[in-house]
Amino acid sequence: MGKGFYISKHLAIAAVLLAAAALATIVALSIVYSKEKAKKSHQVSDGPTSRMPPTTPLSNEPWDKYRLPNTLKPQFYNISLWPRLSIDAKGMYVFTGSSGVAFTCEKETDLIIIHCHKLNLTLFDGRHAKLTGMQGATAPAIKKTWFQLETQYLVVQLKGRLKPGKAYWLYTEFRGELADDLQGFYRSEYEEDGVKKVVAITQMQATYARKAFPCFDEPAMKAIFHITLIHEPGTIALSNSRDVDTESLQMDGIDVIKTVFEPTKTMSTYLVAFVVSDFTYTSKQTDSKDVMVRIWARQKAIGEGQGDYALSITQPILKFFEKYYSTNYPLSKSDQIALPDFNAGAMENWGLVTYRETSLLYDPKTSANGNKQRIVIVVSHELAHMWFGNLVTLKWWNDLWLNEGFASYVEYLGADYAEPTWNIKDQIILYDIYRAFAVDSLVSSHPLSCKEEEVNKPAEISQMFNTISYSKGAAVLRMLSEFLTEPIFAKGLSTYLNQFAYGNSVYSDLWDHLQKAVEKTPHLKLPHRVHDIMNRWILQMGFPVVTIDTQTGNVSQKHFLLEPNSVVERPSEFNYEWFIPIKWMKKGVEQDQLWLLQKSAVHKPMKVSRGDWVLANTNVSGYYRVNYDPENWERLLKQLSSNHQVIPLINRAQILDDAFNLARASIINITLALRTTKYLSLEREYIPWEAALRNLNSLFLLFDRSEVYGPMQAYLRKQVKPLFDHFASVTENWATVPPGHNDQFSQIIALSLACKTGVQGCRELTKTWFRQWMQDPNNNEIHPNLRSTVYCYAIATGGVEEWDFTWKMFKKATVAAEAVKLRAALSCTREPWLLNRFLEYTLDPNKIRKQDATSTIGAIASNVVGQPLAWNFVRARWEYLFKEYGVGSFSFSSLISDITSRFCTTFELNQLKQFQMDNADVGFGSGTQALHQAVEKTKAKIKWLEENKKQVLQWFISQSA
Ligand SMILES: *[C@@H]1O[C@H](CO)[C@@H](O)[C@H](O)[C@H]1NC(C)=O
Ligand SMILES: *[C@@H]1O[C@H](CO)[C@@H](O)[C@H](O)[C@H]1NC(C)=O
Ligand SMILES: *[C@@H]1O[C@H](CO)[C@@H](O)[C@H](O)[C@H]1NC(C)=O
Ligand SMILES: [Zn+2]
Secondary structure (H helix, E strand, C coil): CCCCCCCCCCHHHHHHHCCCCCCCCCHHHHHHHHHHCCCCCCCECCCHHHHCCCCCCCCCCHHHCCCCCCCEEEEEEEEEEEECCCCCCCCCCEEEEEEEEEEEECCCEEEEEEECCCCEECCECCECCEEEEECCCCCCCEEEEEEECCCCEEEEEEEEEECCCCEEEEEEEEEEECCCCCCEEEEEEEEECCEEEEEEEEECCCCCHHHCCCECCCCCCCEEEEEEEEECCCCEEEECCCEEEEEEEEECCEEEEEEEECCCCCECHHHCCEEEECCEEEECCCCCCCCEEEEEECHHHHHCCCCHHHHHHHHHHHHHHHHHHCCCCCCCEEEEEEECCCCCCEECCCCEEEEEHHHCCCCCCCCCHHHHHHHHHHHHHHHHHCCECCCEEECCHHHHHHHHHHHHHHHHHHHHHHCCCCCHHHHHHHHHHHHHHHHHCCCCCCCCCCCHHHCCCHHHHHCCCCHHHHHHHHHHHHHHHHHHCHHHHHHHHHHHHHHHCCEEECHHHHHHHHHHHHHCCCCCCCCCCHHHHHHHHHCCCCCEEEEEECCCCEEEEEECCCCCCCCCCCCCCCCCCCCEEECEEECCEECCCEEECCCEEECHHHCCCCCCCEEECHHHCCCCEEEECHHHHHHHHHHHHHHHHHCCHHHHHHHHHHHHHHHHCCCCCHHHHHHCCHHHHHCCCHHHHHHHHHHHHHHHHHHCCCCCHHHHHHHHHHHHHHHHHHHHHHCCCCCCCCCCHHHHHHHHHHHHHHHHHCCCCHHHHHHHHHHHHHHCCCCCCCCHHHHHHHHHHHHHHCCHHHHHHHHHHHHHCCCHHHHHHHHHHHCCCCCHHHHHHHHHHCCCCCCCCHHHHHHHHHHHHHCCCHHHHHHHHHHHCHHHHHHHHCECCHHHHHHHHHHCCCCCCHHHHHHHHHHHHHCCCCCCHHHHHHHHHHHHHHHHHHHHHHHHHHHHHHHHHHHHC
16 A cells, blocks of 8 residues: 555655655645545544454354344334533533334344443443333343443343344433544534534444444444434534424423434445534525435535535536436435544445535635545545445445445546546546556455455454455446446446345345346347456456567466565465456557457457557556567557557556556566656646656655666656646746646646756746745635645745744635645655654644544655654654554555655665564554555565666666766
């Protein structure tokens, strides 16, 4: 998951923050995507229970198993909760509540095992619950009740047995802490006009509903929820369904409002949500047949129109998915709410989606086009789940990849419908496929799908929320949709949704339906069943590199590994061979798709005569890399430098990215990869430049502390100058931004790379703009798109004055996206004392919000001066950081990859190993895998540098001569 040498999900942020040099390029996308795929990561800080696996095996008693027994089935819950938005006499924020669950007995038992975590249950006659029979059944008396902490159960042991087919009612009353731990029912604090405000909100996925009310907390235990919220006058309560009744009354002598909600549809516990706040909303319902759509946020944000963009795209996206799935939106309303303190990027609670502010609020005055893009993507992702995930839910968390991979694929389709001029579908290459390649080319990767019995504990469930599930899932589903064609994919999808609506499924159910759709389409010929093709992509880790020898037409495949000597220990029933669909073109003309079904095969059409070239994996619709014989590479390079537009846009990026990665894996010569960047002086498009930048950034991380740095800078300065001049001329010398969405991204790259490499005039430009702002702080005239670059650059070249000014602006910022840019820029200074001071700030939640702490440390580490400081900082405070962020947090694993991203010497490897040993007793939680990857990557880099550094240096010198 590291960035640095390898491409990864975090490269974007690395790019932005590349130290003083401030390769602030992707700005927009930086922060944007840094959390994007961490949509559902959670921080856990609940001490010993969820820390490490227990050392002694648990017993065979049902309450010691992490999975519920199949004896009981919930029907509905009646839940009433009252969160207190101010502290009680003991200085605590609490909520009180009651919950009853009606369940039927499926198998005779004398035990009721139900999830319940950290709730203080009221005793009734010395028992933690009351049990009654329903519909004439008589309930046996309770023998005893107790908590099973490790498995997070309330156990109710009965004197008699529950009878199959009978229904019962289990009732509890409880009190819980409304902590600021971002899990279950929790509180979020923020300041508005100098007043501290508190919001009560929920994050149930994956295993936190049990922290809000006792429940059968597994996705297949679907039920109907009748929810009532008690709240203070002046606040609004929201939940999954519409409110049907509100009344004012007194409880415990206090004036309160009681809001009762419609019963929900049959749904999983992890999708339950409630919010109590003084937020307001913006809404639009032009047609009474439309679902009610509302965007909720802080009053000020709504007042400033920050919800308008999200509102304008929601209805179109819902319409798109209704059509795509051939299924109506299942609910009568769609609320989306932006929260000031939210760990995940967003959460798809059914009917009440929660977002970070940056994922939902758009302020045209201060937000960049990248911020806008993030919103349309995240909204589309979450709305896609309303059907896929919420209406039909995977049976267990081992199939999470299908839920998340699917949403991560179709998010581009929904976004494209809402913003048809953006060509946003192409960006899946950058933000999912390359990201997946990066982690999936390591031996420490893992298959998409794992067995149900391998995923049990909450910590194991959280680990499923990773790049492989999201991005590789998206990549292989896109490949599937491409070779089936979209209409057939959508047809199978719709019958699948129809069959499993309000129920649960496993991944092979989707294959069944797609296969049926294929069989009904006589003209579509697949070489194998959908199952047989797809299982090779989901049951074995990794992906192939396809090698095409255009001299003979020989096409072969091999498991692609970044470290060629690494040993694959994980066995595969398919021997790391895949059934590979190959779309390809010959000299710019598309050819018939081929299938590679063996290790190698001769495909005559791929044998070409002199002067022709072959390009395979058109639009990177397949999840694999491509290599060619040297002659074909030469012909592709020649085509790029003579008329690059003959090669499709996505494939220009692919040529660069495949070449660099093949060189990293020592499959091709690094000089060949470097030569793919020569045509860039002609390139004006975003996607190829972005692909190039990421690979160059990896080189920067390897070389920005070495003698290669100077010649490399000189070469890149030469390459980016034409792009810089181009935008200077189309924007009246930077007075405007270009109209095209992707051109705006290119413009950002032009400015940032030019400043980074010292193109004449660039640094002066950013300095002047920033100075103007400092002189008139209420009047920031820097274009939002360019702000990240300009801020970062000004800080890097400035001193404490610029830093303190930016800090002040950061603390004052009322738009989250602006605050993110300012915070990122603060890590760009080259002054060690400022960097150290900033590191210390991350420990103080009043200075840096808890949700931003690890990403701030990571940002500092991506600065060449900050890197050793951040490494020392993290080592010195590991125990504390672990306690605060350790288990289940996605950003936590990126912290490890961030601080180790430059490691490429034996000395650093030893330090890393020492760190691993020193903290073995504390542990690494969700960063465990990232740590293994860091070790693997560092080793690979050491070896690679030995073999390649000299050539890289010579090549850059030869080019800048
Ligand atoms: C095709 O290439 C593969 C991999 O290099 C090789 O093992 C195989 O023998 C080749 N086949 C032919 C017919 O040349
Ligand atoms: C490749 O992508 C472009 C733009 O997204 C599209 O116009 C073209 O049809 C695609 N080509 C293939 C072979 O899928
Ligand atoms: C890579 O190419 C360069 C220049 O053509 C050559 O000097 C070098 O030996 C090659 N390296 C390898 C590992 O083949
Ligand atoms: Zn999702």
